[in-house]
Amino acid sequence: MNILEIKDLHVSVGGEQILKGLNLSVEQGSVHAIMGPNGSGKSTLANVLAGKPGYVIDRGEIHFDGDLLNDVDPEVRARAGLFLAFQYPVEIPGVSNMEFLKAAVDSLAAARGGEQTTAVEFVKSVRKIATALDLNPEFLKRGVNEGFSGGERKRNEILQLLLLNPRLAVLDETDSGLDIDAMQTVADGINRFRDAHNCVLLITHYQRLLNHVVPDVVHVLSDGVIVKSGEKDLAVTLEERGYAWLTD
Amino acid sequence: MPVEDLVPSEYSAGFVTDIESETLPPGLDESVVRFISGKKQEPQWLTDWRLQAYAAWRAMTPPTWAHVHFKPIDFESISYYSAPKNFEDGPTSLDEVDPELLRTYEKLGIPLHEQETLAGVVRQTPNVAVDVVFDSVSITTTFKEKLAEAGVIFCPISEAVQEHPELVQKYLGTVVPQRDNFYAALNSAVFSDGSFVYIPPGVRCPMELSTYFRINAQNTGQFERTLIIADAGSYVSYLEGCTAPMRDENQLHAAVVELVALEDAQIKYSTVQNWYPGDKDGKGGIYNFVTKRGACRGARSKISWTQVETGSAITWKYPSVILRGDDSVGEFYSVALTNNYQQADTGTKMIHLGKNTKSTIISKGISAGKSQNSYRGLVRISPTADGARNYTQCDSLLIGGNSGAHTFPYIENKNLNAIIEHEATTSKVSDEQLFLCQQRGIDAEKAVSMIVNGFCKDVFRELPMEFAVEAGKLLEVSLEGAIG
Ligand SMILES: Nc1ncnc2c1ncn2[C@@H]1O[C@H](COP(=O)(O)OP(=O)(O)O)[C@@H](O)[C@H]1O
Numbered sequence: 001m002n003i004l005e006i007k008d009l010h011v012s013v014g015g016e017q018i019l020k021g022l023n024l025s026v027e028q029g030s031v032h033a034i035m036g037p038n039g040s041g042k043s044t045l046a047n048v049l050a051g052k053p054g055y056v057i058d059r060g061e062i063h064f065d066g067d068l069l070n071d072v073d074p075e076v077r078a079r080a081g082l083f084l085a086f087q088y089p090v091e092i093p094g095v096s097n098m099e100f101l102k103a104a105v106d107s108l109a110a111a112r113g114g115e116q117t118t119a120v121e122f123v124k125s126v127r128k129i130a131t132a133l134d135l136n137p138e139f140l141k142r143g144v145n146e147g148f149s150g151g152e153r154k155r156n157e158i159l160q161l162l163l164l165n166p167r168l169a170v171l172d173e174t175d176s177g178l179d180i181d182a183m184q185t186v187a188d189g190i191n192r193f194r195d196a197h198n199c200v201l202l203i204t205h206y207q208r209l210l211n212h213v214v215p216d217v218v219h220v221l222s223d224g225v226i227v228k229s230g231e232k233d234l235a236v237t238l239e240e241r242g243y244a245w246l247t248d
Numbered sequence: 249m250p251v252e253d254l255v256p257s258e259y260s261a262g263f264v265t266d267i268e269s270e271t272l273p274p275g276l277d278e279s280v281v282r283f284i285s286g287k288k289q290e291p292q293w294l295t296d297w298r299l300q301a302y303a304a305w306r307a308m309t310p311p312t313w314a315h316v317h318f319k320p321i322d323f324e325s326i327s328y329y330s331a332p333k334n335f336e337d338g339p340t341s342l343d344e345v346d347p348e349l350l351r352t353y354e355k356l357g358i359p360l361h362e363q364e365t366l367a368g369v370v371r372q373t374p375n376v377a378v379d380v381v382f383d384s385v386s387i388t389t390t391f392k393e394k395l396a397e398a399g400v401i402f403c404p405i406s407e408a409v410q411e412h413p414e415l416v417q418k419y420l421g422t423v424v425p426q427r428d429n430f431y432a433a434l435n436s437a438v439f440s441d442g443s444f445v446y447i448p449p450g451v452r453c454p455m456e457l458s459t460y461f462r463i464n465a466q467n468t469g470q471f472e473r474t475l476i477i478a479d480a481g482s483y484v485s486y487l488e489g490c491t492a493p494m495r496d497e498n499q500l501h502a503a504v505v506e507l508v509a510l511e512d513a514q515i516k517y518s519t520v521q522n523w524y525p526g527d528k529d530g531k532g533g534i535y536n537f538v539t540k541r542g543a544c545r546g547a548r549s550k551i552s553w554t555q556v557e558t559g560s561a562i563t564w565k566y567p568s569v570i571l572r573g574d575d576s577v578g579e580f581y582s583v584a585l586t587n588n589y590q591q592a593d594t595g596t597k598m599i600h601l602g603k604n605t606k607s608t609i610i611s612k613g614i615s616a617g618k619s620q621n622s623y624r625g626l627v628r629i630s631p632t633a634d635g636a637r638n639y640t641q642c643d644s645l646l647i648g649g650n651s652g653a654h655t656f657p658y659i660e661n662k663n664l665n666a667i668i669e670h671e672a673t674t675s676k677v678s679d680e681q682l683f684l685c686q687q688r689g690i691d692a693e694k695a696v697s698m699i700v701n702g703f704c705k706d707v708f709r710e711l712p713m714e715f716a717v718e719a720g721k722l723l724e725v726s727l728e729g730a731i732g
Pocket residue numbers: 013014016018036037038039040041042043044045
């Protein structure tokens with residue numbers, strides 16, 4: 001069964017067409033890597049999936065769990081189980097990570113008709129995940145991403161992934177700017193998330209993450225369309241030969 | 249959706265109470281002043297004092313330096329006295345209060361039935377003694393007996409004039425002189441009612457004192473006057489709240505609040521100001537032109553102003569502290585939220601006269617819609633104030649792209665030993681921040697409210713507990729509404 005189904009997607013931003021007829025199917029239990037040169041439209045794809053304002057769908061359809069997503073509000077997509085790990089997570093000064101994460105967990109629980117976790121339970125589960133990701137649990141008291149290093153922000157995204165446990169995780173260059181150890185930690189987090197019921201869209205610039213998180217399919221995005229799809233060794237070829245040979 | 253759509257305010261206190269009032273025809277002259285004074289059977293000295301203020305006011309012109317814009321007020325079109333009819337002779341107990349009025353206060357969530365608490369029934373706001381001022385008169389003061397046991401005087405100022413004239417005469421107008429400014433002079437001439445508090449030496453007031461102001465009648469101004477005296481070594485925490493019905497006309501509220509703290513005394517004065525702000529297009533709303541000032545007269549005394557300002561079409565207000573006593577402390581914590589076409593010009597003055605005097609100013613301005621929000625603060629250190637210190641932090645938060653935030657800090661330092669620190673920031677609730685919240689399942693309204701509440705944390709911390717909750721809710725209400 002496909003969790004995500006994208007058909008002939010055309011998207012423009014600021015009046016400029018960025019995605020130009022993209023097709024993609026991601027089935028339950030799978031990891032798809034999206035690679036491609038800078039400016040090819042990877043973040044645009046991630047943002048339009050999450051419903052970011054300003055990303056206009058000119059043509060085509062996005063289906064999530066069988067439902068048409070095109071005009072759905074971002075928070076509704078999130079509650080349906082769509083998660084985006086941001087390439088550049090922003091700060092929200094004054095709102096503590098604790099308060100932010102609890103609000104997120106509560107709103108998802110409410111949408112699923114489930115019970116709200118108690119504060120104690122909640123703190124327990126967050127601390128456990130934080131420790132596994134080498135994040136000092138003290139970070140909970142600080143503002144959302146406030147004063148975080150680039151690496152801490154990325155690990156905080158993975159923490160949220162594990163805490164919110166979505167159906168589809170779109171990870172936008174979560175590996176960039178990380179040293180080897182931090183990348184291993186992030187990769188472990190993603191592998192921990194992965195199971196037979198969810199799926200991952202792994203946007204990356206480098207092949208090295210794919211050594212740790214082995215994808216089922218690798219796609220190459222160039223100038224707003226997928227120009228090639230293959231198995232995981234496609235990533236190795238790309239590392240060796242670059243992207244130019246695909247677009248000539 | 250763009251951020252600016254998230255901040256329409258729905259005014260929930262905007263209903264009109266249908267009760268018979270005795271209202272003076274519009275206009276102001278000496279006879280009106282005499283009428284008000286006569287109505288309250290005031291002693292001659294007070295009538296004279298009012299007339300003197302009236303004469304001074306006649307010769308003054310409204311201030312124009314504030315960063316606010318409005319059509320000149322026609323002071324002849326305002327009625328200077330309005331009172332619910334049944335109170336002609338003054339209610340002696342709640343049973344005599346117009347039931348319609350009691351319902352008004354129930355709607356506002358203000359407890360007037362003290363007997364319930366005394367009987368041990370749990371209520372939302374325990375241990376708060378309330379004085380309620382409805383239009384021009386004080387309706388009721390709860391918990392009077394319990395306070396009297398502690399020697400605390402808490403009553404309408406009109407009553408204090410009768411019962412404690414020596415205290416009123418000694419302190420009235422000594423912190424805010426009649427001629428201080430145009431609106432203070434007007435208030436001195438026509439003030440109708442307000443609260444009076446006296447805490448005897450060494451007494452810690454056993455409960456929060458609270459006054460609730462409500463403007464109901466049409467075309468009336470509200471000119472209440474509050475006087476609080478904390479005698480040596482005493483402590484009091486005082487809360488003030490205000491609401492008004494929705495009306496298309498602007499209504500004037502020109503209050504004066506005077507605080508006096510003697511040696512080692514502490515006064516904590518908190519305000520949640522939620523006067524009707526006008527509608528989305530800027531029609532109607534209260535002009536809140538208020539003079540609030542405290543005098544730290546004794547050594548080691550302390551006065552703390554905390555305000556949460558969300559209402560009024562225009563706010564013009566600078567709760568200040570004169571730090572005369574050595575080692576005295578002045579504090580100002582402020583949240584001012586403006587939305588739609590609201591304008592706020594608010595801040596404080598810290599006047600350091602005594603040695604080692606300290607002041608702290610924390611101001612948080614939030615501007616949304618097409619509103620204008622200004623902080624205006626003066627820190628003056630006189631040559632006598634050796635070792636004086638001031639810390640000022642002034643933060644502005646913009647929501648949407650059509651509002652304005654301004655800061656006008658004035659520093660006059662005449663003492664080389666003083667330490668003055670000033671920090672200021674301006675930030676914006678960005679679309680990126682909202683999107684991050686939404687992507688995690690948090691809807692945009694809740695996100696804005698979380699961000700704004702986080703921004704105000706340092707000020708909310710200073711509010712008494714019951715009020716902090718109310719203030720948080722109030723911001724949420726001002727921020728929620730027509731989404732999507
Ligand atoms: N807000 C915007 N307005 C106009 N063009 C944009 C905007 N955001 C991105 N673009 C353009 O869209 C293209 C794709 O960007 P992006 O999706 O971020 O690429 P990638 O993530 O693959 O590096 C780039 O050419 C970029 O300049």
